[in-house]
Amino acid sequence: MWRQWIPFWHPGLSPQSGDVDLLFAGLLMTSALVLGILFFLLTLFCVRYRAGNLIDREDHIAKSWHWEVGWTTASLACFVGLFVWGASVYFEMYKTPADELVVFVVAKQWMWKTQHPGGQAEINALHVPTNRPVRLVMASQDVIHSFFIPALRLKHDVVPGRYQDIEIEVDRPGTYHLFCAEYCGTDHSGMIGEIVAMDPADFSNWLTRQAPSSSLAGEGGALFRELGCSGCHGPGSKIRAPPLEGLYGRPVPLSDGSTVIADDKYIRDSILLPRSQIVASYEPLMPSFEGKVSEEQLLRLVMYIKSLAGRRS
Structure with missing residues (x-):
């Protein structure tokens, strides 16, 4: 108070x-x-030591x-x-609650594009439910940006080439400012947006009204087949590649003897830099897709592979 x-x-x-x-x-x-x-x-x-003050000015040495x-x-x-x-x-x-809602954010000159798991997309806006933690998985398409919400006292840099995570939660419904707090080019001042906090019931209705024909995972599956990934990672493939069913969230042994958890960052790096972390007992045959897919396409591929987490090959 x-x-x-x-x-x-x-x-x-x-x-x-x-x-x-x-x-x-x-x-x-x-x-x-x-x-x-x-x-x-x-x-x-x-x-005390002004010029006209009569004070002992001898050079005393005292510790x-x-x-x-x-x-x-x-x-x-x-x-x-x-x-x-x-x-x-x-x-x-920055703690990670169990019931969090995941939303993807792509920063580019000079706009914020947000993607909900159901496929709902927004430009310079983000709708969230109140009193529920939301994890934002953020990536930059070009230069460094900074995701800043003054009303929530939160700011996080978005760096090209890697995923950034931030947890947000809004107590009351309303519309709040969103800024880029890192100079990112000539139209930096115009890179603004809004956070729209809604009651959970209103948010569910908004998601239903904005729902596209397919989810992010569905679009990622189509892109997975379009890029030819199913030719190596699909069932019945003649090329021996690591299976993706049940992969997400599990430890992956690497050829150098180390182990890594298959999270969003690992999947992203495996697509763009496949030779940086080679799975044990597999040959480094996968080509790099760096420069061939955008950040938005990467998000869809990550969502598709995450959707396979409940399956086992």
Whole structure:
């Protein structure tokens, strides 16, 4: 309730926004305290040792290590405490709930394109249900962008060549600003959008009204066959390739003796850089699709392979 007494302060709308606000206030107060002490000492020394003041100015050599150790220790303890506080808020914001909704976000000059698992697509907008965690899987088509929602106190860079994850949750229905907080070119200022938070029932109705003829996984399956992937990874193939049924979420042994979990990043890297992580007992025969498929097509292929998780070859 303390935030309502601060002029021009707009409270956040996520479960962690209050913690972020309190941490920000703590950083401001700590910085103001350090600055106040600094200016107090500067003023004190300027007055005490001014040219017209009669004071002993002989060159006395005296050690003051106890003062130095004291203020150094106090400053260290203060800022370590702030670090631990900030780290706890960070881990709370980036935890992975069990009932999360997954939405894909592709950033490109100069727009945000969001894709729901059912195939619903939006430009510079994202509809989400209230009081439910949503995991955004983000990728950039060209340069570095930054996904920034001031009302939720959340900002995350979107880097080309890799997936970024961020958890969001909105407490109340409404429409909130979405910005790109990283300079990304001449029309950077126009790369804006909105987050539309809806009651769960209204969100379900919106998904139904916006539903396309096929889901992302269905479109990914068609693209999988169009690119010829089924010729190696499909049943009855003459080329020995790792099976994809039941792959997602399982550990994959590699030829170098290490093991990796088959998550979104692993699937993406296997499509673009197939020789970077070679599955044990398989030959590195798969060609690279880098430059041949877009980020949006990659998302569809990842969703299709994820849809095979419940199957076993």
